[in-house]
């Protein structure tokens with residue numbers, strides 16, 4: 606094969622399609638392709654905005670358990686056959702950095718909360734009583750919220766956020782899908798030149814660059830910004846949506862494997 610040893614795959618919108626009642630659309634051939642590559646020694650990581658409980662929920666409807674889950678755009682877990690375990694000290698350091706950040710950013714978070722509650726129809730999102738994100742009604746409303754935050758976050762240089770469509774999660778600037786993928790690569794001693802990454806939304810942008818993955822792809826349903834960086838990085842913009850596009854991209858880059 607061309608040297609691909611690791612797949613970094615977004616889940617919602619990339620591996621699965623729109624929900625039809627209680628089931629998402631899963632592309633025919635996708636699971637077979639992933640199993641086939643795993644048999645050939647390729648490691649597979651979900652790189653998702655979902656938290657661990659939401660990954661477990663996802664895997665009840667998606668019949669493939671990845672080797673690694675990179676969760677909430679910042680933590681790294683290995684599948685041990687029955688449960689997820691931390692990989693090295695990354696998750697501990699990540700949590701400490703976020704505890705410090707959320708303490709420092711308290712006045713900024715309060716400003717964001719007031720703006721969201723007074724001037725938008727969006728919903729503030731809390732975890733353990735802490736404002737950790739916002740869910741907007743529309744993409745345009747999220748654009749407006751992001752502009753508000755951009756105009757005020759200079760007070761807190763480490764403050765950043767990850768956007769997936771109408772969802773925004775606050776985070777430390779050092780942590781995103783790209784930095785967590787680089788950490789997994791460091792642990793596995795697998796380089797970007799041996800890594801394939803695919804995603805469809807804004808929060809995927811940090812991993813869709815050549816310093817994270819030599820082999821870039823996005824499905825047809827991706828936002829324009831993602832299609833732009835994948836094209837610019839010599840990647841593959843698929844004609845098929847979600848999992849169909851992933852299968853298409855894998856066959857494009859690994860013709861000898863299929």
Ligand SMILES: [Mg+2]
Nearest residue numbers: 615617618806
């Ligand atoms: Mg997605």
